[in-house]
Amino acid sequence: MDRRRFIGGTALAGALLPLVGVGAAQAASPRTGAGRLLAAGLRKGDTVGLVSPSAASSEELSLQLAQEAMEAFGLKVKTGAHYGARYGHLAGTDAERAGDLNAMFADREVKAIVCVRGGSGAARLLPLLDYAAIRANPKILLGYSDITALHCAIQARTGLVTFHGQVGSGSWNAFNADQFERLFFGRELMDYRNRVEAGDELVPRKNRTRTITGGKVRGELVGGNLTVLTALAGSSYLPDFAGKILFLEEVSEAPYRVDRMFSTLKLMGALDQIAGFVFGECTDCSPGDGYGSLTLDQIFADFIAPLKIPAYRGAMIGHIREQFIVPMGGRVELDADAGSFRLLDPVLAAP
CATH class of the missing domain: 3.40.50.10740 (Murein tetrapeptidase LD-carboxypeptidase, N-terminal domain)
Incomplete structure (x- = not known):
C-alpha cells in the first residue's frame, strides 16, 4: 500500500527513543476523571x-x-x-x-x-x-x-x-x-464476540478466534493498525501502554515485515508493559515466493506467548467487510479462552 512506502521506513529508526517520547506525551496530557474524556452519544438529526x-x-x-x-x-x-x-x-x-x-x-x-x-x-x-x-x-x-x-x-x-x-x-x-x-x-456496553456461522461446512472456518494464552484481564484499549502504530515509535504521539490491552490489525504485509514490526514493539518496551493482547485480521499477509517465511503462528509464539498474558487472535477487527467498532481508551474485560472482550464502562457521555 502507498502509506507503507511513506511511513514504513521510519519505524525502526523511531524505535530508538520511544520511551522518552511516550513519557513526554503523558506529561503534556491533562486528563479528566480516570484519565478518559468522553464524547456525547448521537441522536437522530444530529x-x-x-x-x-x-x-x-x-x-x-x-x-x-x-x-x-x-x-x-x-x-x-x-x-x-x-x-x-x-x-x-x-x-x-x-x-x-x-x-x-x-x-x-x-x-x-x-x-x-x-x-x-x-x-x-x-x-x-x-x-x-x-x-x-x-x-x-x-x-x-x-x-x-x-x-x-x-x-x-x-x-x-x-x-x-x-x-x-x-x-x-x-x-x-x-x-x-x-x-x-x-x-x-444506543450507548450500549458492547460485547465484542465474533459472529461465527458454519454455512455448508461441517465445522466453522470463517471468523474463528484462536487462543494464544488463556485467561481474563481488564484494562483500557490501545492499538490500531500495526504499521501506522509502529511508525509513531519515538514520537510524543503514542499513548501509554502500561497495563493496557493492545489490539492490532494489518493488511497487505508479508510476514517478515510483520515480524519486524513486532520486533519494534518489543524493543520499544511496549509489549513488556501490556496486560492483554488481541489481534484482528492480517488480510492478504501470505508469504511471498523464495526460501520460505516465518508464519504468523510463529511470530505470535515468539513475541506474544512468552508474555504470559491473556491473548487471542482472529477478532473481527481490520480490513474486512464486517468489523467491530472498537473504542480506543475504552475499559474492557478480555476473555482469551472465549475469544471475546466486553465493555465495562460507558464510552460515551449522555447526549
Missing part, C-alpha cells in the same frame, strides 16, 4: 462532519456514498472544506487536511467526525492539530487503518476516547450498521 485526513478518494462516488450512508442513519452531514481535494496522493495539503479536522472539532453544530477513508498521510497532521480545542470539544471520531495515527495522538494528548471502525466510504452492511446504531445511538 450533524456529523465528513473529513479526509489521509489519502484522496479516487472517485467522487466514494464521497457521495459516505454522505448517503450517514444520512441513512438519520444524521445531517457537513463536509470539510477540502475533503474532496487532492495534493499528490493526499486529500489536500497538510494544512488543509488538518484545518478541516480542527474546524470540525471547533464547530459546535458537529457532534461526530467520520473519516471518509484511510490510505496514507494522517501522521503528517499530528503537529498541526489543535489538541486544546479537541480537549475542550470532545466528539466522536471514527475511522481505521491510517486513522490509527489520529486515534493514538488524540488519546495520548487529550485522553479522548475515539473509535476504530468503518470509514465513511466503506461497506455499511447490516453488521457494521448495527455496530454503529448500538454504540453511538
Whole structure:
C-alpha cells in the first residue's frame, strides 16, 4: 500500500527513543476523571462532519456514498472544506487536511467526525492539530487503518476516547450498521464476540478466534493498525501502554515485515508493559515466493506467548467487510479462552 512506502521506513529508526517520547506525551496530557474524556452519544438529526485526513478518494462516488450512508442513519452531514481535494496522493495539503479536522472539532453544530477513508498521510497532521480545542470539544471520531495515527495522538494528548471502525466510504452492511446504531445511538456496553456461522461446512472456518494464552484481564484499549502504530515509535504521539490491552490489525504485509514490526514493539518496551493482547485480521499477509517465511503462528509464539498474558487472535477487527467498532481508551474485560472482550464502562457521555 502507498502509506507503507511513506511511513514504513521510519519505524525502526523511531524505535530508538520511544520511551522518552511516550513519557513526554503523558506529561503534556491533562486528563479528566480516570484519565478518559468522553464524547456525547448521537441522536437522530444530529450533524456529523465528513473529513479526509489521509489519502484522496479516487472517485467522487466514494464521497457521495459516505454522505448517503450517514444520512441513512438519520444524521445531517457537513463536509470539510477540502475533503474532496487532492495534493499528490493526499486529500489536500497538510494544512488543509488538518484545518478541516480542527474546524470540525471547533464547530459546535458537529457532534461526530467520520473519516471518509484511510490510505496514507494522517501522521503528517499530528503537529498541526489543535489538541486544546479537541480537549475542550470532545466528539466522536471514527475511522481505521491510517486513522490509527489520529486515534493514538488524540488519546495520548487529550485522553479522548475515539473509535476504530468503518470509514465513511466503506461497506455499511447490516453488521457494521448495527455496530454503529448500538454504540453511538444506543450507548450500549458492547460485547465484542465474533459472529461465527458454519454455512455448508461441517465445522466453522470463517471468523474463528484462536487462543494464544488463556485467561481474563481488564484494562483500557490501545492499538490500531500495526504499521501506522509502529511508525509513531519515538514520537510524543503514542499513548501509554502500561497495563493496557493492545489490539492490532494489518493488511497487505508479508510476514517478515510483520515480524519486524513486532520486533519494534518489543524493543520499544511496549509489549513488556501490556496486560492483554488481541489481534484482528492480517488480510492478504501470505508469504511471498523464495526460501520460505516465518508464519504468523510463529511470530505470535515468539513475541506474544512468552508474555504470559491473556491473548487471542482472529477478532473481527481490520480490513474486512464486517468489523467491530472498537473504542480506543475504552475499559474492557478480555476473555482469551472465549475469544471475546466486553465493555465495562460507558464510552460515551449522555447526549
